[in-house]
Amino acid sequence: MSGPRLAHLMAHLTLVATTVFVLFPYAWMVVTSIKPVADVVSFPIIWWPARPTLDNYAAILADPRFLRSLFNSAVVAIAVTGLSLALSIPAAYGLTRLARRGSRPMLIGILASQFFPPMVFFVPFYIILQTVGLLNTLSGLVFAYLSVTLPICTWMIATSLRDIPVEIEEAARIDGCGDIAMIRRIILPIAAPGVVTAGIFAFVLSWQEYIFALLYTTSERAQTAPVLMFYLLGQHQIDYGRLMAAAVLLSIPIAVPFALIQRLYRSGLTDGGIKG
Amino acid sequence: MRALANNPTLRGYLFAAPLMVVLAAAVVLPALYNAVLAFWRYDAMRDNWRFVGAANFTALVDAPAFWNALSVTGIWVVGNVALQLALGLAVALALNTVTSFRALYSAVVMVPWVSSFVIVAVVFLWLYHPDLGVLNDVLTRLGLIDQPVAWLASPGLAQFSLILANTWKFFPLVAITLFTGLQAIPRELSEAATIDGAGRWQTLRYVIVPMLAPSIATAVLLSTIWAFNAFTLSIIMTGGGPLRATEVIGLYIYKVAFDSFDFGLAAAASMVLFVLILAVTLVYLRVADPARGRRG
Secondary structure (H helix, E strand, O other): OOHHHHHHHHHHHHHHHHHHHHHHHHHHHHHHHOOOHHHHOOOOOOOOOOOOOOHHHHHHHOOHHHHHHHHHHHHHHHHHHHHHHHHHHHHHHHHHHHOOOOHHHHHHHHHHHHHOOOHHHHHHHHHHHHHOOOOOOHHHHHHHHHHHHHHHHHHHHHHHHOOOOHHHHHHHHHOOOOHHHHHHHHHHHHOHHHHHHHHHHHHHHHHHOOHHHHHHOOOOOOOOHHHHHHHHHOOOOOOHHHHHHHHHHHHHHHHHHHHHHHHHHHOOOOOOOOOO | OHHHHHOHHHHHHHHHHHHHHHHHHHHHHHHHHHHHHOOEEEEOOOOEEEEOOOHHHHHHHHOHHHHHHHHHHHHHHHHHHHHHHHHHHHHHHHHHHOOOOHHHHHHHHOHHHHOOHHHHHHHHHHHOOOOOOHHHHHHHHOOOOOOOOOOOOOHHHHHHHHHHHHHHHHHHHHHHHHHHHHHOOOHHHHHHHHHOOOOHHHHHHHHHHHHHHHHHHHHHHHHHHHHHHOOHHHHHHHOOOOOOOOOOHHHHHHHHHHOOOOHHHHHHHHHHHHHHHHHHHHHHHHHOOHHHHHHO
């Protein structure tokens, strides 16, 4: 076999192996979630259940605590997404298209604010939320998540605004277009991919966030789904089938938007992002 | 009013003002507050604070658990960065070589990156399960092990198992960063090297890796920062055990703050961590300014 051909073959082998490595945990999660209890606890392992079942899903969906936590997660994620976009779109527009002087240091400052490790916020957020009575509330969580989503959303949107030709705006300006109309009619349609990516980022991040939620929500009233997973794990007899069903359900709201934007993700819009 | 209407810079700041206010409240003030708290001690019994100067920092120096957390973090960071870089580079080179299915492969590779930490933790806990885990089952069937391995129960192995799970989550970004860097290298360069008689390995070593240096530096910085910050897997999968073998600095701070309610000490430890990460970032900007690398 010639050199280049061998290289191609090796590359495909590497990528197929990587695909298996990447997808296996998910595949195993799904398979476990449709196993009857007896099959989950057997060793050696039963690779495919003789009688696949949706019992685990029925059980977890019948658990009011799980439903409550899903609802909480959804409320928080939607609120964070809405607020992040409402604040970062005008800011990105103002700092990239209007302000010429001093806007660059401000943008860099906004980006740099991501560099604080989350541990820096553990204690101050706790005290602040306690003081203003937002501990153990969804609003408190929204506040905490904004500290993470705002810098990156602003940066993503600012990046995508940079490519819009000034001439379009100048023409609109001559036609008497004001700032608000400019954002609505000109900027948003053109920068849509960046805005959508930023929104999905904010949603995914707040949907899956775990540490702040664990620290600042102590009762079912405000518990989000990831935190509930933690408590399910703490139970004496862990029902892995049910746990995997919960994991599958929790992954869906992330998988769908990600599938929609994964091309944007690779096109460099996330260049400035350092949060995972 | 008219001045505002005619001055775009002023209007720009006005548009940015709401964001800046929220950022000040949610990022800047808490960070400053934390820096102040590092010099105070909280007495949970009496619910009061008193100023203690640098006492929290000296307490950290005297705390074996803090040094343990630092050394565990050192292994954790080096292990993660090395593994993610090796895997990421292999995948990036492979992606750069293939011509078919490239979009599909790179989409699949990104999956772990958007996986939530809690899902990664729960699923790997299940894969590593000593009695029912698929990993032990496969290794037994392959004849590689005689009896089930307790992946998370022995100190050295637990750290490795967590690093593997964390690498699974984070290698995609390294791979994509390096792949983007590879795409920027003109194909003629490696072809010229091949014509000059360089082998595949030599081309990689002397042509591709040096050209890729800025991307590698970026990837290393990102995975370093993430490794410093990541402790969710330790919290869920081992709780820092066995014998504090997986108690990274983030988990240590968490425990000091919310198990012992020693808020001041936790604030001080997080300041140390912050300075550590800042130092890493500054060294990176010094050694490997990505902008300079690209221009050069």
